[in-house]
Amino acid sequence: MPFRLIRLKNFFLILVKNRLAFAGLILLLLFVFAAAAAPLLTSNYPTEKAGGKLAPPFWVSYIYGNARYSQNAQFGSLTTYTNTSSLGVSVQSTSLGPNDVNVTVRSVAGGTVIVGKTLDYSYSAPPSEMFGTLVVTPSSLSLGSSQPQVAVFFDRIGVREWGPLWNDTLKPGLTSQTTIRSTDPGLAARLGYQSGTDLGQIVFSAKGAYRYFVMINLPPGQFQASFLIKQFSMSLYGNTYGLMGTDFTGADIFSQFVYGTQLSLMVGLIATIIGIGVGLIIGLLAGFLGKMVDEVLMRFTDMMLVIPSLPLLIVLASVLGSSLWNIILILGFLGWMGFARLVRSQVLSLRERPFIEAAKASGAGTSYILARHIFPNIVGLTYVNLALSVPAAIVGEAALSFLGLGDQTAITWGKMLESARESFTGLAWWWIIPPGLGIAMLSLSFILIGYSLDELFNPRLRRRR
């Protein structure tokens, strides 16, 4: 086995033996897994509507009982049939997908054709919202005296019917379409309820078998036509959703959390790597070249250290613009000072060691000594600092996002907290706890690993315990 691999293996073994480091490593691996497998863990995009607005997670029903909670439900597969009373109607339907069907009708004396979907609604509470669509395009109408009518209904099977939710006269070649929303105040009024009442609350007030159907009334007389019915769907958004609930637009918070993990890890790692790189270069130059270079670089470092970081971050982000990459760069280029000083002091002590003098005596150049003798001796420091600086970058990004300076298109953890605060709906615990815990836990994992690495590379620290 090559030498490097053995070293890496030992390194991991030592890391795993230390209890705290092991906990940190497991925690970090969980986050890395969540970030890498985000598309597998959730089928929703962070901004896509997935459930009712501000729905708590589904498991609250295990705490508070089932009576007040419902989950998402959708009307199932399409069936086409004629009314039993319609004689002389022949129907041929071709399914074009779960929500699309082409119905060809032939009738002699009128009748009705019904295309419906059923749902076994198993929650005792009504949904928080419902949303349905329908597009009907008639073709090859052989016109009788009047034109066919289309209407949409709800039906609690065997109990009662609500409708029409919408109706229209079909004209050849013209597409009729509708969108049915429970939030539409006119919808309930059309059915004789008080305007502004949520129709979903009325219809789905009990468990049971439901049907959602479109009815086409055929005109009397000889008639032949085909109807292309598309996007015939009805979604009921429950008042609970998923592992972590939804935000005020109904987007899935779990999906935001998981994709936020990706962004946080990316921001933290890249910003830190930039900071470490700059710090390494400045520290190496200052420590090894000494004299004027050292003086100038260290005075500059001291000045940068004194300037309060958050106000400087705010000013830079608002002046330079707040795309995610800008923020990463700003965080990176403001995070090198401490490390530069550390590297410099290490280099100052290394510089006087005999092996450096030996290398100089045998004619090694500055860059060779830096790369071959000095750098390998501060690699340990680099790892430690990498682990310990990531939390600062993650929290810095979250703070900027929280202040409204984040990338408006990237849903990071800080952005989630900002929207939760700015939504004017009161604070929802399921919206606030996940991003905050994410920030804290991810930071904790890096800190745990960092401290153990510190002990590993810095044997003097081991007597601490």
Added chain:
Amino acid sequence: MGLRGYLLKRAFNTFILILFVITLNFAIFQLIPGTQGVIANLLQNPRLTDKSIIGRYENQFGLCASYDPATQHCVLATASQRFGKYFVNMLTFNFGVSYQSGHPILDDMIGTGRLYNTLLLLGVSTLFSLLIGIFIGVFVASRRGTAFDTGWVTTSLVTYSLPTFWMGLIFILVFAQDLHWFPPGGVTPFPTGAPLPPFLQQIPTRIAHLFLPALVLTLYFYGGHLLLTRATMLESLSEDYITTARAKGLSNTKVLFKHALKNASLPIVTNAALSFGGLLGGAIITETVFNWDGLGHWIFSAISYKDFPVMQAMFYIIALCVIVANFISDIFLGVIDPRIKYE
């Protein structure tokens, strides 16, 4: 080099730092998208040199070297003159006019009570975090290795590493929204302009409004003080004079506070001054979370209004505060601690 030389050197360093901050501030705000365009436009268009039009940009960019006495027209400044003017403006706290309100920034800062609100919040939370941090730190150090010790060290590490904005939101959620113990934000519920109730009646309401933000900042900062106190106390408790004091039969409290803490207090006080920058950063966030109408909340609203003069002024003032705090702690160290080497 004696104490005088040390102080002179510190003062010189402080001056260089202030110069650096002003230069940095000038450079950053030259980068604002559109700024160069505005300047170029103003410089090229002779009709725009009218005092009333240019006045708005005057303090931000220092565009005019002087005004023609006859026509009141602007005699345009060169880049170096602009910087010189800006420098003088910053040193004399002449920050120009806020885009949001149209008032001079210094008036908006002091006249509206923002400065007072921030000082109140910062003062209260600094006081409590220092008191709690030092007291608990002393007791924790005297019981080293016990569950009491590890418990407090862990707790302070946790509160220290939780993001302030999250802590604030959770407190609002629990104590304001669910339990209704405290108001969710704001400095006072009194409407502006209306006569205020007598001062004694204001106190309970004011304390109720102050409580949560001060609690967040205190929780965020006591941890650092606690850990530092513990570390320095552990060091001084292992000194010989502590053994002597105990051998003399002094009470534990006396040993801890009169002998150990007194000698351990230097780094604690210095650290309190040095953590000022972090405190101000925490205040920006906390004031925003709690709608506490102070300087931090002002920065937040300046961000959303793109009120650059305010941001510029606030950045300068905060940096200045930190620099001055550093200078004071340097002086303090130099005067108090005879062990310090004046190099």
